Amino acid sequence: MNGRGTQGARRLWILLALLGLGFLAPGLLAPWIAPHDPFALDLALSLAPPSAAYPLGHDEQGAGIFSRLIYGARISLMVGLAAVTVSAVIGVLLGLVAGYLGGWVDLFLMRLVDVFLAFPGLLLAIALVAVMGPGLTNVIIALSALGWTAFARLARGQVLAVRAEEHVLAAQALGAGAWRVMLRHILPNILAPLLVQASFAIAAAILAEATLSFLGLGAPPGTPSWGAMLSDGKHVLLEAPHVSIPPGAAIMGVVLAFNMLGDTLGDLLDPKRKR
Amino acid sequence: MEYLLRRLLWTLPVLLGVLTLVFFLLHLVPGDPVDVMLGENALPADRALMRAELGLDRPLATQYVDFLRRTLSGDLGTSFGSRRPVTHEIAERLPATMELMLGAMAVAFALAFPLGIVAALHHGRWPDHVASFFALLGVAIPNFWLGPLLILLFAVHLDWLPVNERGGLEHLVLPAITLGTALAALLSRMTHTSLVEVLGEDYIRTARAKGVPERTVVARHALRNAAIPVVTVAGLQVGALLSGAIVTESIFDWPGLGSLLLEGIYGRNYPLVQGCVLVIAITYIAINLATDLVYGWLDPRIRQE
Numbered sequence: 001m002n003g004r005g006t007q008g009a010r011r012l013w014i015l016l017a018l019l020g021l022g023f024l025a026p027g028l029l030a031p032w033i034a035p036h037d038p039f040a041l042d043l044a045l046s047l048a049p050p051s052a053a054y055p056l057g058h059d060e061q062g063a064g065i066f067s068r069l070i071y072g073a074r075i076s077l078m079v080g081l082a083a084v085t086v087s088a089v090i091g092v093l094l095g096l097v098a099g100y101l102g103g104w105v106d107l108f109l110m111r112l113v114d115v116f117l118a119f120p121g122l123l124l125a126i127a128l129v130a131v132m133g134p135g136l137t138n139v140i141i142a143l144s145a146l147g148w149t150a151f152a153r154l155a156r157g158q159v160l161a162v163r164a165e166e167h168v169l170a171a172q173a174l175g176a177g178a179w180r181v182m183l184r185h186i187l188p189n190i191l192a193p194l195l196v197q198a199s200f201a202i203a204a205a206i207l208a209e210a211t212l213s214f215l216g217l218g219a220p221p222g223t224p225s226w227g228a229m230l231s232d233g234k235h236v237l238l239e240a241p242h243v244s245i246p247p248g249a250a251i252m253g254v255v256l257a258f259n260m261l262g263d264t265l266g267d268l269l270d271p272k273r274k275r
Numbered sequence: 276m277e278y279l280l281r282r283l284l285w286t287l288p289v290l291l292g293v294l295t296l297v298f299f300l301l302h303l304v305p306g307d308p309v310d311v312m313l314g315e316n317a318l319p320a321d322r323a324l325m326r327a328e329l330g331l332d333r334p335l336a337t338q339y340v341d342f343l344r345r346t347l348s349g350d351l352g353t354s355f356g357s358r359r360p361v362t363h364e365i366a367e368r369l370p371a372t373m374e375l376m377l378g379a380m381a382v383a384f385a386l387a388f389p390l391g392i393v394a395a396l397h398h399g400r401w402p403d404h405v406a407s408f409f410a411l412l413g414v415a416i417p418n419f420w421l422g423p424l425l426i427l428l429f430a431v432h433l434d435w436l437p438v439n440e441r442g443g444l445e446h447l448v449l450p451a452i453t454l455g456t457a458l459a460a461l462l463s464r465m466t467h468t469s470l471v472e473v474l475g476e477d478y479i480r481t482a483r484a485k486g487v488p489e490r491t492v493v494a495r496h497a498l499r500n501a502a503i504p505v506v507t508v509a510g511l512q513v514g515a516l517l518s519g520a521i522v523t524e525s526i527f528d529w530p531g532l533g534s535l536l537l538e539g540i541y542g543r544n545y546p547l548v549q550g551c552v553l554v555i556a557i558t559y560i561a562i563n564l565a566t567d568l569v570y571g572w573l574d575p576r577i578r579q580e
Contacts, residue, residue: 115292119552120559121518124296127552130540131303207417211522214419215537230419234526237423238431248420256415 008268015264019257027073034067038224047240057242059232061222068224069246075225076254079136079209080202083143087205088198090144091151096182098152099159110156113149122146122208129217136209136225139218143205154197158190165189192269196262203258210251226251278571286564293560297553298342301329301545312355312543328353329546351553352546354539361550364535369554371441372531375523376516378451379458380509386459387505391466396493398471406463413460418519422453422526441530454523458512465508469501476500503570510566514559 026033036054042062050057056065098109116124128142162168163186171185212218213227221228226247233244304311309325323332330338345352351361394406429449430438436448473479474497482492521533528534532551539547 111288111292114289115296118289118293118560119296119556120514122521123518123552123555126518126521126536126540127297127300127548128303130548131300131545133305203415207415210417211419214417215522215525217540227419230417230423234423237427241427244420244423248417248424251417251420252412252415255417256411259411259415 008264012264012268015257015261019261023073023254023257024077026070027077030071030074034070036064036067038063038068038071047236047243049242056246059229059243060236065243065246068229069250071224072226072229072247072250075136075219075223076206076209079140080206082140083147083205084198084201086140086144087147087201088151088194091148092155092194094148095152095155096159096186099156100163100178100182100186109152113152116149122211125208125212126217129212134217134220136219139209139212143208147201147205150197150201151194154193155190158193159186162186162189196266196269199258199262199265203255203262206258207251207255279568282564282567286560289560293556294343294346297549298339300549300552304545308545312545346553351550354547355544356542361546364547365532365550365554368530368532368535371529372520372533374447375450375454375520375529375531376513378447379455379516382451382455383458383462383509387462387466390463392470394463394467395470395474406467410460410464413456416456418453418457419522419526421456422523425449425453438527440528450523450527450529453526454516454519457519458509458516461512462505462509465505466501469504470497473497473501507566507570511563513562517555517559
């Protein structure tokens with residue numbers, strides 16, 4: 001491994017450690033490490049500033065912001081992972097089929113991708129949640145409807161590059177069926193770029209969940225989602241900015257970390273970028 | 276000419292797909308959309324009237340063909356709240372969104388070029404790292420957080436800029452920064468990469484060898500070529516601006532298409548939602564098409580593909 005590679009590997013471990021400590025652990029361990037009940041409301045403490053017992057103060061309903069922030073990591077984590085898992089499974093399968101079979105199937109699937117990509121950014125997710133109604137399950141469905149296209153395009157492109165390689169031709173010559181060739185001989189060889197894409201997709205899904213919740217289309221009222229916390233803080237921005245600052249910083253930190261993870265994985269896994 | 280035709284033909288199936296998807300949106304409403312819009316206690320007569328107005332009393336295939344025919348002739352239905360044509364409501368709000376997007380574009384270019392150029396000229400040294408860090412930050416910062424922070428700092432504490440209504444240029448500054456920051460971050464990275472690549476080209480070495488001053492080499496020879504991909508990406512990113520405008524408009528009470536869409540969603544005004552989604556998507560398709568055509572015209576290699 002050359003110097004850049006070791007440096008990249010070190011960066012990867014530091015990033016993973018930061019993500020684990022700052023996001024995954026609080027998300028998974030929320031009930032045990034949150035100092036207070038995030039749903040305990042006390043109107044007497046409405047908008048109370050930070051104190052020793054409540055390090056980030058209280059929101060409008062009097063709930064402790066620090067504990068809600070910790071529980072919010074859990075929601076971001078859950079939505080991010082669920083949406084990306086569904087997107088990746090659907091997208092990769094369709095991408096494999098399109099790339100491997102080619103012809104009309106390919107043409108149809110890729111035009112379908114074009115149609116979904118014709119809705120800019122979050123518009124399609126907003127429209128879907130608008131008609132299906134708010135709620136985290138619908139958010140996951142909407143984000144998956146949005147997210148599969150990137151995986152499908154990427155997987156298809158990768159399949160085209162790998163399809164003519166000798167080990168694939170050998171498997172075909174030995175009589176392996178289409179699914180077996182796709183899943184056993186092609187998929188393992190295209191996993192690296194898909195992993196990089198998944199890292200970026202988690203960042204995008206977390207940001208999207210927060211956006212939808214901010215607009216009142218995601219998590220139901222009272223849920224400690226970072227986006228919903230920001231939406232609550234919007235009304236009291238002038239008298240109590242301490243309500244809005246922590247969830248926004250948390251969103252930015254996690255999105256930044258997953259984006260950097262994607263960059264680092266890309267550098268490490270792509271031999272062309274490791275010059 | 277052949278490229279132009281092919282690219283135009285390419286757009287037709289996508290357009291049909293978009294129309295189809297938007298048509299089916301209304302059918303994704305859980306239960307009966309008429310119940311959702313009128314409430315469960317509505318009179319049966321009102322209910323029947325709305326069902327007829329939405330065409331829900333006819334077979335799906337008839338509804339679909341009718342929807343295509345009406346939409347293609349420029350009729351997007353009637354908005355429930357105001358009983359006015361959806362097209363009129365959209366036309367009223369469109370200029371505000373265009374103004375916001377132009378402002379955001381200006382902010383993006385004004386930030387991205389200097390940052391990208393400084394980073395490229397000091398490639399691998401600390402100005403590069405600082406610029407790259409800002410670029411990463413700019414992509415990750417949620418605009419629904421940046422907006423309130425800007426309001427807090429520039430409108431409340433410093434009292435430099437007004438907030439929460441559309442007016443002169445000073446009203447545009449904060450919303451434009453809120454919307455343009457992410458694009459600025461992306462474009463500065465693009466400018467950086469593109470300029471580093473161009474500065475390594477033979478014709479740059481030739482210019483330097485001729486004794487052309489470094490300023491002129493960068494400004495006249497390198498930047499012009501480096502700008503082509505940056506401008507293209509900016510064109511393709513207009514979609515992100517269109518969708519970001521929804522959030523930005525809701526923060527600043529900006530009377531544009533995004534806030535109209537949200538009003539439609541909160542009011543369960545489905546024809547308005549359908550209309551806004553359709554207009555935003557078609558605008559996006561048109562801008563992408565225009566970007567591709569301009570790029571093809573600038574760079575003949577694209578047409579050969």
